Amino acid sequence: MALHTYGEAVVQGVPVLPDSATIGHNVVIEYGAVLGENVRIDGNCYIYACVTIHDNVYIQAGSVIGSPAFTYKTNGGIPVREDSDGEVVIESDVEIGSCVVVDRGRVLTILKQGCKIDNLVHVAHDCCVGSNTLLVAGTVLGGHVTIGEGARVSINASIRPRVTIGDGVLVRMDASVSRDVPDGESTDGRFLGRSRR
Numbered sequence: 001m002a003l004h005t006y007g008e009a010v011v012q013g014v015p016v017l018p019d020s021a022t023i024g025h026n027v028v029i030e031y032g033a034v035l036g037e038n039v040r041i042d043g044n045c046y047i048y049a050c051v052t053i054h055d056n057v058y059i060q061a062g063s064v065i066g067s068p069a070f071t072y073k074t075n076g077g078i079p080v081r082e083d084s085d086g087e088v089v090i091e092s093d094v095e096i097g098s099c100v101v102v103d104r105g106r107v108l109t110i111l112k113q114g115c116k117i118d119n120l121v122h123v124a125h126d127c128c129v130g131s132n133t134l135l136v137a138g139t140v141l142g143g144h145v146t147i148g149e150g151a152r153v154s155i156n157a158s159i160r161p162r163v164t165i166g167d168g169v170l171v172r173m174d175a176s177v178s179r180d181v182p183d184g185e186s187t188d189g190r191f192l193g194r195s196r197r
Helices: none
Strands: 003-006 009-012 051-053 064-067 072-075 078-081 087-090 101-103 108-111 185-187 192-194
Touching: 051 064, 064 087, 087 101, 101 108
Parallel strands: 051 087, 064 101, 087 108
Antiparallel strands: 003 009, 072 078, 185 192
16 A cells, blocks of 8 residues: 655555644554544554544644554463454544553444543543543543543543443542442542532
8 A cells, every 4th residue: 555645744545634634753644544624643643544533633642543452352262352343533622642542442432522631541442532521641441431521530540341430520540440420420439429620
C-alpha cells in the first residue's frame, strides 16, 4: 500500500484529510481512518484504520487510537488472541492527552462529545465514555465499561470490566471500582456517598 507524507507524518493509501487538519511529525494514519474538521494530532501518534474522529478533536503526542483489544482465549493452555474487528469513534470537542491508548473491540469504543482525557490513560475495548466526562491521569478502564455524562474519574483509578458509572459520578483518587455506581454518587471503590464536586 502506498504511503503519503504530510511533513513528517505518514498516511497509508489514498489520504482524505481535511485542509483544516494539523498533523504532527511521525504520525501514522492508516488507510480507512476518517478525520473531521479542525482535528489536531501531535507527533508520534498512531491512528488505526477503524477510527473515526469528528470535528475539533485534539490528540496529544504519543497516543495510540484503535489498537487491538487485549482479549484472549486459551487453546490447550496457550493464549490465542481474539479478533478485534470493531471501531473507535471520537466525537466532537474531545481532548486526549499524551501516551493514551484507546482500544478497539468487537463492536464500538466511543468517546462522546466534549470528554477530556488526561495523559497516561487506558481505555479498553468496547467502552463508552459519556459527554463532558473527565478521565484524569493514570485512569484504567476495563473492557465494556460505561461512564455517564459529566462524570470525573480521578488520578490512578481503576474500573473493572463491565461496570457502569452513572451521570455526574465522582470516582476518587486511587479507587478500585468493581460494582456499578448510581448517578450523582461518589466512590473510593469501597463506599458510596453523594458527589459534592
